[in-house]
Structures are given as structure tokens and as C-alpha cells.
Amino acid sequence: MTHGTITAALAGFGTGLxxxxxxxxxxxxxxxxxxxxxxxxxxxxxxxxxxxxxxxLGVAGIGAFVTAWPAALTAVGIAGGAFLVCYGVLAARRVLRPTPGAALTAEGTASGSARRAVLTCLAMTWLNPHVYLDTVLLVGSLAADRGDLRWAFGIGAGLASLAWFTSLGYGARLLSGLLARPSAWRVLDGLVAATMVTMGGVLLARA
Known part of the structure; x- marks a missing residue:
């Protein structure tokens, strides 16, 4: 692996983060x-x-197709905005009407459907036009400036995403002691509600 490849990958990693x-x-x-x-x-x-x-897709040059279909991004923005607002309202409802026994024990418990969690995550990812703008267009255009090293740049950006989501998902368990209290869950759900409603409102306003 050449110095230029490493430099491009590190630049992609920093951009991704x-x-x-x-x-x-x-x-x-x-x-x-x-x-x-x-x-x-x-x-x-x-x-x-x-x-x-x-x-x-961005590194491969698909960004030009995305910009050529602004109506598609508008449709995605409307669907994604409505979805996020609805999810935010549900989170706000948990704040106002907390479920008895919702706090975690020291060992941690969880309920609900893994399939539903995955589908929700897919919707939040693929129904957010900002994702396309950041990854396909922005990362793609920055990678193109690297010439033959564009794929090294893209790999670095992808590794940044993997490192961040892994750290966020598995690092959150360090909060299990704090989240043993129902009041802490209300604060977290309040953050989720505010984030979702704000993001959804912005998407709908710009659609």
C-alpha cells in the first residue's frame, strides 16, 4: 500500500466522520x-x-444521475419527513406516558421486534435525502478529485461509518447504569423526539 493510498484513505475517513x-x-x-x-x-x-x-455509488459517479432527478429527492424528502415526524411523536408520547418497567436492569433487557428495528433503520437511512447528498454527491465529488485514488478515499469514508456506528451502538451500553432509572429514559426519548421532529420538519419544509 503506497503512501498516497494511505493518505487518501485517511482523508476519506476524516471526511466520513x-x-x-x-x-x-x-x-x-x-x-x-x-x-x-x-x-x-x-x-x-x-x-x-x-x-x-x-x-x-458516489465514487462510481452515480451522483450525476441523482442531480438529474430532483423530483425523486423531493418525493423522498416528503416521505422521509413524514416518517420522522411520526416517529418523533411516538417518542414524545413515551416521554409523556412512560411505560411501566421500561428502565433497564443492570444486565439489560430489551423487547420488541428485531425486524421492526431493522425496517425502521432502513427507512431512516433511505428516506433521508441528506444521506444521498452527503454520501453520493459530496463524498463522490471529493473522491473524484483524488483521481486513481478515489476508491481508497471511498473505502476510508466507509470505514469511518462502520467505526462510528459500531462505537455508538455498542458504546451506548455504557449508559446502562444511568438508564436503570425511568427518568433517564424520558430524557433520552425527549432527545430522540426533538431530533426526529426537527429533522422531519426540515425535510418537509425543503421538499
Whole structure:
């Protein structure tokens, strides 16, 4: 592996982190699933693999097709915005009407369907036009500037996504002691609700 390849990969890694670290709908969902210790591997895999696929499409030059279909991004924005607002309302409902026994024990318990968690994660990822703009267009265009090293740049960005979501999903269990209290879950759900409703509102306003 040449010095140029390593440099391009590190640049891609840094770019990838800068795009995904900011709190958003996807991060908030992964954090909640990690704190509940429910379907963490599946959720992390969906996020990382989705980003890897979109980054690969961007590096391959698919960005031109995305910009050529603005109506498609508008439709995705409307669907995604409505979905996020609905999810945020459900989170707000948990804040106002907490479920008895919702706190985690020291060992951690989780309920619900892993399939539902995966489908929710897929919707949050693929119904968010910002994901396409960040990965396909932005990462794709930055990778194109690297010439023959564009794939090294893309791999670095994909590894950043994998590292971040793995750390977020499995690192959230460190909060299990704090989340043994129902009041802490209300705070977390409040954060999730505010994030989802805000993101959804922005998507609908820009659609």
C-alpha cells in the first residue's frame, strides 16, 4: 500500500466522520437501540452497509444521475419527513406516558421486534435525502478529485461509518447504569423526539 493510498484513505475517513458524527435521526435511533441492547448488530450493520453502498455509488459517479432527478429527492424528502415526524411523536408520547418497567436492569433487557428495528433503520437511512447528498454527491465529488485514488478515499469514508456506528451502538451500553432509572429514559426519548421532529420538519419544509 503506497503512501498516497494511505493518505487518501485517511482523508476519506476524516471526511466520513465529519459528515456522520453530528446528531441526527439515524444517530439518535442507533443510540437508543444500543442503550436498550436490542438488535444492535443488525442496526449497526444496516447503517454501515447502507453508507458503504451509497459511498460506492458516489465514487462510481452515480451522483450525476441523482442531480438529474430532483423530483425523486423531493418525493423522498416528503416521505422521509413524514416518517420522522411520526416517529418523533411516538417518542414524545413515551416521554409523556412512560411505560411501566421500561428502565433497564443492570444486565439489560430489551423487547420488541428485531425486524421492526431493522425496517425502521432502513427507512431512516433511505428516506433521508441528506444521506444521498452527503454520501453520493459530496463524498463522490471529493473522491473524484483524488483521481486513481478515489476508491481508497471511498473505502476510508466507509470505514469511518462502520467505526462510528459500531462505537455508538455498542458504546451506548455504557449508559446502562444511568438508564436503570425511568427518568433517564424520558430524557433520552425527549432527545430522540426533538431530533426526529426537527429533522422531519426540515425535510418537509425543503421538499
Amino acid at each position: 465529519s459528515l456522520i458524527v453530528a446528531i441526527g435521526a439515524q444517530n439518535a435511533f442507533v443510540l437508543r437501540q444500543g442503550a436498550r441492547r436490542h438488535a444492535v448488530l443488525a442496526v449497526v450493520a444496516v447503517c454501515a452497509l447502507s453508507d458503504a453502498l451509497l459511498i460506492a
